[in-house]
Amino acid sequence: MNSAELTLGKHVFITAEAAQPTPPEAGPRSALRISLLTLAGVLLLWWGVCASGLIAPLFLPPPQAIVAKLWLTATRGYMDATLWQHLGASAFRIVTALVAAVLFAVPVGIAIGLSRTARGVLDPLIEFYRPIPPLAYLPLIVIWFGIGELSKVLLIYLAIFAPIAIATATGVRNVDPTRLRAAQSLGASRWQLIRHVIVPSAQPDILTGVRIGLGTGWSTLVAAELVAATRGLGFMVQSAAQFLVTDVVVLGIIVIAVIAFTLELGLRALQRRLVPWQGQSR
Amino acid sequence: MSSLIVDRVSVRYPGAQGTALSDVSLTVPPESLVVALGPSGCGKTTLLNLIAGFIKPTSGTITLDAEPVTGPGAERGVVFQDDALLPWLNVGDNVAFGLRLRGVRQREREARAREVLQLVDLADHAGHKVWQLSGGMRQRVGLARALAANPQVLLMDEPFGALDAFIREQMQALLLRIWRETGKRVFLITHDIEEAVFLATDLVLMSPGPGRIVERLQLDFGRRHAAGEPVRSIKAEPDFIAVREHVLARVFAHRTNRAEGAIA
Numbered sequence A: 001m002n003s004a005e006l007t008l009g010k011h012v013f014i015t016a017e018a019a020q021p022t023p024p025e026a027g028p029r030s031a032l033r034i035s036l037l038t039l040a041g042v043l044l045l046w047w048g049v050c051a052s053g054l055i056a057p058l059f060l061p062p063p064q065a066i067v068a069k070l071w072l073t074a075t076r077g078y079m080d081a082t083l084w085q086h087l088g089a090s091a092f093r094i095v096t097a098l099v100a101a102v103l104f105a106v107p108v109g110i111a112i113g114l115s116r117t118a119r120g121v122l123d124p125l126i127e128f129y130r131p132i133p134p135l136a137y138l139p140l141i142v143i144w145f146g147i148g149e150l151s152k153v154l155l156i157y158l159a160i161f162a163p164i165a166i167a168t169a170t171g172v173r174n175v176d177p178t179r180l181r182a183a184q185s186l187g188a189s190r191w192q193l194i195r196h197v198i199v200p201s202a203q204p205d206i207l208t209g210v211r212i213g214l215g216t217g218w219s220t221l222v223a224a225e226l227v228a229a230t231r232g233l234g235f236m237v238q239s240a241a242q243f244l245v246t247d248v249v250v251l252g253i254i255v256i257a258v259i260a261f262t263l264e265l266g267l268r269a270l271q272r273r274l275v276p277w278q279g280q281s282r
Numbered sequence B: 001m002s003s004l005i006v007d008r009v010s011v012r013y014p015g016a017q018g019t020a021l022s023d024v025s026l027t028v029p030p031e032s033l034v035v036a037l038g039p040s041g042c043g044k045t046t047l048l049n050l051i052a053g054f055i056k057p058t059s060g061t062i063t064l065d066a067e068p069v070t071g072p073g074a075e076r077g078v079v080f081q082d083d084a085l086l087p088w089l090n091v092g093d094n095v096a097f098g099l100r101l102r103g104v105r106q107r108e109r110e111a112r113a114r115e116v117l118q119l120v121d122l123a124d125h126a127g128h129k130v131w132q133l134s135g136g137m138r139q140r141v142g143l144a145r146a147l148a149a150n151p152q153v154l155l156m157d158e159p160f161g162a163l164d165a166f167i168r169e170q171m172q173a174l175l176l177r178i179w180r181e182t183g184k185r186v187f188l189i190t191h192d193i194e195e196a197v198f199l200a201t202d203l204v205l206m207s208p209g210p211g212r213i214v215e216r217l218q219l220d221f222g223r224r225h226a227a228g229e230p231v232r233s234i235k236a237e238p239d240f241i242a243v244r245e246h247v248l249a250r251v252f253a254h255r256t257n258r259a260e261g262a263i264a
């Protein structure tokens, strides 16, 4: 290693050449790979147990039977509707409820976050119904609004509404006060503050609220369809269970899980796209 | 009289014991660069927030060019230590944000943003994302944003406090250059003695408990740098070192007095 010496009074400065950087070590095995291996393991175990004949297909049909059933329900259908029609019915309900919930919950959340009065009025209402399991108030909704689409959409709507409103209010309350001051000293009016600083600042929280809401909404929807429906994934599973068509039950459960998982991943991707600065060093 | 005048201002925060700022008077005349220096807790931020209009004095008045200050306003541009940029807007849109609030047309905004970004040496960064910039660059964007609105006075709260020593010195030189080129008055607060002595045309020394002004000095190191003398030759000259040591001694004198007072 080369070095040079420089003397200044009684101080000696030694300058040395920088050491060669060492290449980074190979990273640990990715979590995704481990997850995929786990999934493969479970499938293999499932297949093995069924192949060995230890469990009757009535209790647990083998994986290949589920795949065959998937093909059958997708093309010919089950209970007067194809898998796509069941899925479409469920998707329609959740999308309608989600759109309505976002339209109402975001402004309500903003109001709660901004105004003490709005907070005093709305916060207790939301906090009162939020912890109640939706299935507990479903009977009341059915009595009030009948067993049609409205009741189901309303139930999902209520399940999605609270998380979005609460997350929005939190986001609004947590806006960096210096950001507000910066905008004020650039001449922002109150309305401009809300529109140009507060709402965009709360956007990451709003999206988190949507993600959580959609998760609760989806599980509520499936439960709601167990009670009163003629179509939908929840209905499909429920009626199949009554006739002990286990492969359709398993298929339905897998489809429901896959959709929930896809929604979660999709929303995370959306969040990364819309708020790429989140989690970055400031 | 066209000046920023802080006249016998006191501040008591509700609920807090003690006076944050006691009977402070201060003038920021045109062409000046007034620096308030003092240890943490001596009321520097309180003073700046008063001038910016973020808080109101318990007593006393603040006027800018004979207009009383009653709240925040675009004629007093503020640069924060934590830059407070808006991450969903790119550099150019952050700089033009104040103009957008005023309803200035996009083409005009872009032209003005380009102009001020040029001033802070970020001419080719208008399209960059602010959260990908370094601390020094972000601080320059913050400065450009305040300048774009063409304020009467620039208020800076420890603007270089979070930067490392090397970038800090570059930023000081940049500020002096902009100060000279735009002719804007500046009120800056810092707890860095060397920075204060180097930048100030008027140096105000503050002391805590209660927050007050204990000494005022008129200096010309910043002016000289703005006129072309190199930073290092100014900071290394005996005169500069003597002033720096004097200020340091004053700050410590007030600290010790207070400590002795507490014991007695």
Ligand SMILES: Nc1ncnc2c1ncn2[C@@H]1O[C@H](COP(=O)(O)OP(=O)(O)O)[C@@H](O)[C@H]1O
Residues within 6 Å of the ligand: B013, B014, B016, B020, B038, B039, B040, B041, B042, B043, B044, B045, B046, B047, B211
């Ligand atoms: N919002 C507040 N409420 C109560 N006390 C405050 C508030 N802001 C500042 N103070 C107090 O006022 C004094 C001066 O604070 P500040 O102006 O922030 O000082 P500096 O900027 O010089 O560090 C400190 O004692 C601080 O604790």
Ligand SMILES: [Mg+2]
Residues within 6 Å of the ligand: B044, B045
């Ligand atoms: Mg401070």
